[in-house]
Amino acid sequence: MARTQRRKPRLAVWKFASCDGCQLTVLNLEDELLALAGEVEIAHFLEASRATARGPYDLSLVEGSITTAHDAERIRQIRERSRFLVTIGACATAGGIQALRNFKDVKDFISIVYARPEYIATLDRSTPIADHVQVDFELRGCPIDRGQLLEVLTAFLHGRRPNIPAHSVCVECKRRGVVCVMVARGVPCLGPVTHAGCGALCPAHDRGCYGCFGPMETPNTASLSAWWRKLGVTDDGLVRAFRTFNANAPEFRKESERHEP
């Protein structure tokens, strides 16, 4: 007798404040999408389907940051209905480019914080998903890399931990045989402090890394800033360099604050 076929794992994809680019990366798996749809039940993925199932879900992929009280509540409900919850992209893992508001509001925050209802205060900040609920795995990048996304999905389907290296972009340059843009040409590059994953895209295009995968594990940002200064980058330039798509990631936030006037 054949055994009863096991129920397919249920996949859900959720969106919060974001550009849609990371969930588009799921649809950009042109060669794998239909095979994936054979392995999992796509239970909730509004960008792709009007059919939705209530859950519970085996794997929830979450794109976007929390910027409203309503969304803060919504992510709690999604967490409750999800066995595993993986955040995808810089908005979900660090607050995204929209977290630039966090720096603007800090100055006048104290004077107004008690004058406003609490929900308005949360609107003033953009925060990563992990500030609100427990996250099982964070996939970095602005946007995420499709190969890494596939690794996360495959790992999940096989019940293992994703194999995503946490070293810097420098290692990827060496592996790819890209000549160091900073050493050879004096181009300021965030590669030494930035999390791998893109495959050293910018240096391979004769451009310094701009940190879209956020900080690597234990980055030495102070040392890199000193090198940038030697290349003629001003404090203002350093603040802007660390304040882009992962501005609210703690290591980048702290380094940018060190260079504020």
Place this chain on the structure above:
Amino acid sequence: MSPERRTRTIKVDALARVEGEGAMLVRIAGGRVSEVQLRIYEPPRFFEAFLRGRHFTEAVDITSRICGICPIAYQMSAANAMEDACGVRVDGALRDLRRIIYCGEWIESHALHVYLLHAPDFLGYESAVHLARDHGSIVRRGLQLKKAGNGLMALLGGREVHPINVRVGGFYRVPTTGELRAAAEPLKWARDAAMETVRWVARFPFPDFEQDYEMVALRHPSEYPITEGRLVSTRGLDIAVREFTDHVVEEHVPHSNALHAAIRGRGAYLVGPMARYALNFDRLSPLAQEAAREAGLGPVCRNPFRSIVVRAVELVYACDEALRLIERYEPPDRPAVEVPPRAATGHGCTEAPRGILYHRYTIDASGSILDAKIVPPTSQNQRAIEEDLARFVQDRLDLPTDALTWQCEQAIRNYDPCISCATHFLTLEVERLEVEQA
């Protein structure tokens, strides 16, 4: 008549197969459509606010993050606006490369919309995955077509979403002739697949529905418009891009986190493939024109449901045009021209897959951005979408609610709306409006 018959509400709390978060509400009272709202509740992300104080060279990478579906449109409109401000023109092979990567985005975005987002409506499927169970080879063709577009974006931009290789003045690195020519083979396949796509969608059942839109698109002296041109309309508008805000007004309506745009003194207008096509049919390549004729499209199409056919014709054109430009490519001397900043205001407008995308920046002599304004296509189409829904529902009140709701969703998807784009700019706090109960 019972009360249930007198008042009826058609609503969708979270629209599917669109980019971003929106809802729809149509209220019917006493046999008349009394209210239509395309509700955009996606939280604003304040791009125009935090662009202030950034360096003018950063706008290309930052505004790309407004939309993961059409990042090249943002990068090109931003680069054009900055080059306009600085009085620099990018020409020759660099201009061709920009047009090629933009063709890649049209192919990727149009294939996504035609096959994965819109076609399932016409054939009665919930999604392309459902569609693939019965028509696997067709969906696979769509995915490969999409991949061909993405391939061009990755070749010239480094990656498909938020490409890293575009800059003010040109690119960081340009391909060798061999690298670019290698893209031709997959594109030739894609062009054939696009022709098949036109034939496939032309046979879909289309509701009998036409609207007398004012259509607005770019027009260029010799090309089908992508990266530049004058702004023209089917009712005689003919202005330079820098005059855009003299003729278009934006209004904040309570039910949307995106501003509604209208032509001053006239009202709603339509941007996107149908507008480009109506205003530039004569600029399409012979093959694209032939595909349009074969599909039974006249020189103007006013049925928004048939926009899927126009999109397919543009797929043919984008493949054809990219191939033409690849064929004549010779690498430029330098990957970018120098663009020294100066105190000025610059305007840029390009044809995103969904329609015209306008950027305006004021910068100071050091290149710091003082002011930014961005008007994306979906906010320009909001009124037209609502007007479509009002008329469409009025003529179909006899349909059961489920069927009518689905058809309303389809009517919204006619526009390939990108809600993530539309909501990037409000500087107000979010008030989340709950959809009312019927």
